[in-house]
Amino acid sequence: MKISFLIHTVYGIGGTIKTTLNLAEELADRHEVEIVSVFRHREIPLFRIDPRITVVPLVDTDPGSAANELKHPLHLQPAQYFPAAEARFKEYSKLCDTRVRAHYAASDADVVIGTRPGLVAYVAQFAPVGAVLIGQEHMTHNHHKQALRSELYEHLAALDAFVTVSEGDAAVYREKMPLPGTRVLSIPNSVPEPPVTPADGSGTTVVAAGRLAAEKQYHVLIDAFAGVVAEHPDWTLRIYGGGSERPKLRERIDAGGLHNSVHLMGPQSPIEPEWAKGAIAVSTSRHESFGMTLVEAMRCGLPVVSTDCDYGPREIIEDGVDGLLVPVGDSQAVTAALLTLIEDEPRRRRMSAAAVENSRRFDPGQVTKQYEDLFTELREQAASRAGDAQFQPEADCVVGAAGELTVSLVPTRSGTAGHEGLRLLCSRTEDRADERSYPFDAQGVATVPADERFAEGVWDFFAVVPQSGRRVRITARSVDQRGAMRVAAHDGRGVHNRVAYKVKGKGFLSLRSWNRPVHAEAGDITVDGTRVTVSGVLVGKATPVGEPVLVLRRRGSTQEEMTFPGSRQGTDGFRFTFSCATPVARQLTRNDYWDLYLRYAPEAPPVKIGRVLDDVIDKKAVYAYPAAVLPKKRPWGVLRKAARKFRGRPQQRVRVRPYYTVSNDLALTVADV
Structure with missing residues (x-):
């Protein structure tokens, strides 16, 4: 077999490099082995590399090299296929995308192994059709941020196997990120026999x-x-x-x-x-x-x-x-x-x-045998997956007036819409164990019932391929969201709004769900000079008592809360007007953020104020409010010498602006101009 390792760099020093070399050297006894190093940042690797291993550097970033590509036009543009939430994202570029894709387009590798999250994504997207695709986890599931886990999910679903270095971590992946079409298992790192005589327990x-x-x-x-x-x-x-x-x-x-x-x-x-x-x-x-x-x-x-x-x-x-x-x-x-x-x-x-x-038991020979057995077991699965690779589902989605969703696969020459046994899978990005599954009928139509409750958050849509269980992301051709525009006529049981949409830049079909028993729906927001007015209506299982109170909570490690009195507008409406000078006086950093809540009754916990009862997914980009600009408050007790230092200089200013967060909740930013 020809086995290809894709690594960030093989020219440095570190645990992943060392374990990759240990495994590659042992495999080289029986197989053709290459290590594809995305970067070559120095001329000579720090670790000795067995001459039987072929090293393929792709992008030269050695400052002392005549072939240095740090100023290459494509290297100055951000990567498109490397996960944006990956820790090393800023180091990757369109040049990296291009070189990795080109290498594997011409590759005859039988097995391709990605050695870090972003490179696992590359393997899933660029590895040769029919090769065994394996991802390695050298950290842990819990080590990664939720944003990265969300980005990785579709790529992990495209692998034949995902290998962690401990069974404990493999169990967490199997529980929290179900991947029926991908084998998730643990194989430890290998450590060769030392070149020195072992210690005998003596000494101090x-x-x-x-x-x-x-x-x-x-x-x-x-x-x-x-x-x-x-x-x-x-x-x-x-x-x-x-x-x-x-x-x-x-x-x-x-x-x-x-x-x-x-x-x-x-x-x-x-x-x-x-x-x-x-x-x-x-x-x-x-x-x-x-x-x-x-x-x-x-x-x-x-x-x-x-x-x-x-x-x-x-x-x-x-x-x-x-x-x-x-x-x-x-x-x-x-x-x-x-x-x-x-x-x-x-x-x-x-x-x-x-x-x-x-x-x-950690000897390279024993660890390598586990990998070789895995390669053999997965070759048939990889051949089957090669057929799945041709399946790229596209669908139209309609949000019904009652809240139901209809997903209709777009027919293709291969008859995708009539794929027998195909199922629609909705998977929540924040918790992949939270799933909903619905069958496609003979016409390629699946319906999500109106009374199906989805936890609040983002849900991705997949088509589950029969037999293999592989999950393939569905691309949206069109999304009709008109039904979501009628959700404002709620039934008093709270907010249950689901809006399907097409992910910008990628075209995938996703769903944004809001699910709140009590919610404060924002209405008009006005900024008049240095004063902000917020109005809205209380929705759900709640009874207003007395006058409403606006609560501003500082975001971050320094917890603080401010309150402002408001007035009731009719039965469920509320209105607040407050001076921007108050949060400016409490500014702690160059950019402070405050989240807005409504306390609708003295004993009730505050609820977030947001705007979720319509069809607009990203309020921040659509609802833009003017800013109030105020002079920056200098801290009390400034020494006279310091005061003289600022005399004659322009007064520093602060901008206060209401805005919507990624979850469409209302917030306030207090930032130096």
Whole structure:
């Protein structure tokens, strides 16, 4: 087989690069292997690469290279096929899109593996038809933001398999992101046998290694080791790695008087000789998708004290046999575990031997066999999916006057509309486990009943292919939203509005649902000089009591609330007028945001004010309000010297503007001009 790995860069240093090279080298014994590196940012890779592996760089970003493409016209334009919510999105460009597409258009690879979220999306879109498509997760489901998970869903649904590095994370994916047509499983990272003789559990050195980053919680380790030094001053702690936390950690070491006992050793490669110098390894991370350093240490003969964080450590360490697991963030528990091993050398030696034995299951040969078995199992599925790849459903959608939705597939030459067994799937982007499914009839029409309740949020529309269960995103040809314009004639049971729409730029068919038992529907908004007036009507299962109150809540970590009295307009109407000077006086940042709520009765919880009872999906782009401009309030107590500094300068101003959020709720921005 020809196996192609798609990686961000193979020229740097990092866990994903190392595990990819380990797997690729083992596969090269029996297969043709290439590593497609999107970027080449230096001439020589930092890791040694087996000469049997073909390296294919696509975009040259090495500043010292004559072929440097940093100024290439296409590289100055943002990527179109790389997920916008991906952490590295800004590094990708149309040039990356073009090069990846071109490489795989001419490729004869039998298996293509994407090694990070954005590259998994590339694999789903550009890999050769008929190849086995595999995505790897080197982080975790919970590590990614909801926006990225939403963007990835359709791409994961196009894969043959999605591989996590821990069973715990695979279980989360299976629960929260159902992918019936994609096999979701775990295969651990591989760690080769070290080139040094394993430690035997003797010595007086504790070793930790990894990036000096906040998530590694080295401050917990340093505090814990203070307790070790108090009992055993001859023991030392070595921390290997570089990173932004180094100055803080140095200060903590000095503040604790631990400069003779705790040493920041800096980055070290290879790390195996350093592990072998130790007697115990330790990790205090608050999160580990796998835990490469744990396996490295165990393969070098060190029992490991590790926090029992999600997800890797508990699947690597057998508590009490080859290491000890402790609660996350508990420095006293770390101290106690270290002392347990320090004060019982026979046990430490037994655990050292067990660590070597038990870590052999992560040998590249054993891990590679799991991948090879997977490739073989998926080849038939990939061939079947190649037929599905020709299926690109397009539909017309009508929003009925009663709220029902009718989705009609557009007939094609292949008879798509009459595809036997085809089903319409509605999947909520915020929670992929929340689904609704409806059959297409012989004419390719599916109906979503008016009384079907959809949780508030965005729902994507898929066609589920029979037999394979593969989910294919439906493209909208036209969407008739007129029925949603009549939703204002509500029945007193609350707001249940569903508006189908065509996603801008992509053309996909989606649905926006609002589902609120009580809602304050905004009406006219006026800005008169420095005053804002908000009017509207209360909708749903609520009875107004007394005069209404407008509540402004500051968005962000600094919680604050302001209230303004209003007046009732008829039975359910409300009206408020407030001065913009009040939020300006409380401005904390260059851009403050306040969300607007209505308190319709003294004991009732405030409800959001928004505009959801019509057919307009994106109010922010349509309902634009003028801004009030006020002078910026300077904080009290400014020194006379500072006051003289500003004398003669133009007064700084602040702009206050009402606007609608992405969920069509009313908010207020207070921003420096």
